[in-house]
Amino acid sequence: MIRSDYILNIVFFNYNFLLLMNINPWYITGITDGDGCFSVSIIKDNTTRLGWSVSLIYILTAAANPANYLMLELINTYFNNIGRIITNPHDNTFNLKITGLINCLIVRDHFINYPLFTYKLVHFQLWCMIIDLIQSKQHLTWLGLLQIIGIKEHFKEGLSEKLLFNFPFYIPISTPVYNPLLFLMNIHWICGFINSDGSFSLLIRKDAKLILGERCSTEISITQHSISLIVLERINSFLGYGSVKPKSDKPAYRFRISSLANVNSFINLFKEAQFLGAKALDYADFCKGVEIINSGKHLTQAGLESIRLLSKGMNSNRTKFE
Numbered sequence: 001m002i003r004s005d006y007i008l009n010i011v012f013f014n015y016n017f018l019l020l021m022n023i024n025p026w027y028i029t030g031i032t033d034g035d036g037c038f039s040v041s042i043i044k045d046n047t048t049r050l051g052w053s054v055s056l057i058y059i060l061t062a063a064a065n066p067a068n069y070l071m072l073e074l075i076n077t078y079f080n081n082i083g084r085i086i087t088n089p090h091d092n093t094f095n096l097k098i099t100g101l102i103n104c105l106i107v108r109d110h111f112i113n114y115p116l117f118t119y120k121l122v123h124f125q126l127w128c129m130i131i132d133l134i135q136s137k138q139h140l141t142w143l144g145l146l147q148i149i150g151i152k153e154h155f156k157e158g159l160s161e162k163l164l165f166n167f168p169f170y171i172p173i174s175t176p177v178y179n180p181l182l183f184l185m186n187i188h189w190i191c192g193f194i195n196s197d198g199s200f201s202l203l204i205r206k207d208a209k210l211i212l213g214e215r216c217s218t219e220i221s222i223t224q225h226s227i228s229l230i231v232l233e234r235i236n237s238f239l240g241y242g243s244v245k246p247k248s249d250k251p252a253y254r255f256r257i258s259s260l261a262n263v264n265s266f267i268n269l270f271k272e273a274q275f276l277g278a279k280a281l282d283y284a285d286f287c288k289g290v291e292i293i294n295s296g297k298h299l300t301q302a303g304l305e306s307i308r309l310l311s312k313g314m315n316s317n318r319t320k321f322e
Contacts, residue, residue, distance in 0.1 A: 030192020071277030
C-alpha cells in the first residue's frame with residue numbers, strides 16, 4: 001500500500017489532470033530501456049504435473065516519489081490497467097508489475113511496434129521465446145521446461161542454485177544477436193530514456209577568479225553500460241552535439257551536454273516533448289536555472305542562491321511535489 005503522505009501529495013499535484021494525459025508510446029519504450037525488466041519465474045509447484053510452474057513478468061521500476069507513482073499509473077493506463085503498482089521498501093521504489101500470458105502478450109505487442117534500443121532488446125527477444133513456448137503449451141513438458149531454463153540462463157538474474165541443482169542437464173541456447181533499429185530513435189524515446197538513466201544538473205563550484213567566488217554551470221547526462229555504447233553514440237549523432245566518454249570507475253559510458261549553447265538547443269528541441277514523473281519536476285527546475293543563467297542574474301548573490309536552492313531540490317533530493 002502507498003503511504004498516506006504520498007496520497008496527500010498526489011492530491012495537491014492535480015491527480016485527475018495527470019491521469020487524463022496521453023503518454024507517447026515511445027516514452028514507455030525509452031523508460032523501459034533504462035528501468036524495465038523482462039524476466040521469467042520458475043518455482044517449485046506441487047500442484048502441476050511436472051512439479052514446477054513458469055510465470056512471465058514485466059516490471060518497470062521508479063524511485064518512490066509521488067510524481068513517479070502517477071507516471072506508473074499513466075503507463076499502466078496505457079496498458080489497459082493490466083498491471084499493479086507495488087511499493088518495495090527495501091530499495092525505496094515503486095514497481096509496475098505485469099504478469100500472466102495474456103497480459104504479457106499485450107506488453108510484447110507494444111515492444112514489437114515500438115522496439116527497444118539498448119541491450120535490453122536481447123532480453124526482450126529471449127522473453128518472447130518463452131512466450132512462444134508457453135503459448136504452445138511446451139512449458140508443460142520436460143523438454144519445453146528445460147528449454148525455458150536454458151533461455152532463463154541469459155537473463156540478468158541468471159539461474160538460481162536451486163534450478164542448477166534440479167536441472168543440471170538443461171538445454172542451453174545461443175544468445176540472439178544484438179542489432180537495434182537505431183534509425184527509429186526520436187525525442188520521445190530519448191525523454192523516456194533520460195527519465196531512467198539520465199539527469200539534469202545545476203552545478204555550483206568554487207572559483208576564486210569570480211567576484212562571488214563561485215561559478216554556475218549546467219549539465220545533461222546519460223549513463224549506460226558499455227554493452228549499449230552504440231545507443232549513446234546514436235543519441236550524440238541524433239542531437240548533433242554533446243560528447244560520449246568512458247567512466248573511469250566502471251564498465252560504462254556517459255553522454256554529456258555541458259555548454260550553455262547546447263543546453264539551450266536541447267531545451268528548444270524538446271519543447272514539444274513530454275517528461276513525466278519526478279524527472280519532469282527536475283527538468284522544470286533545470287529550465288528555471290538555465291533561464292537565470294541566460295539572463296545573467298547568476299552573477300548576483302540573489303541569482304546564485306536561487307540556483308543553489310533549485311539544485312538542492314533536484315534529482316535524488318526530490319522527495320515530494322514542489
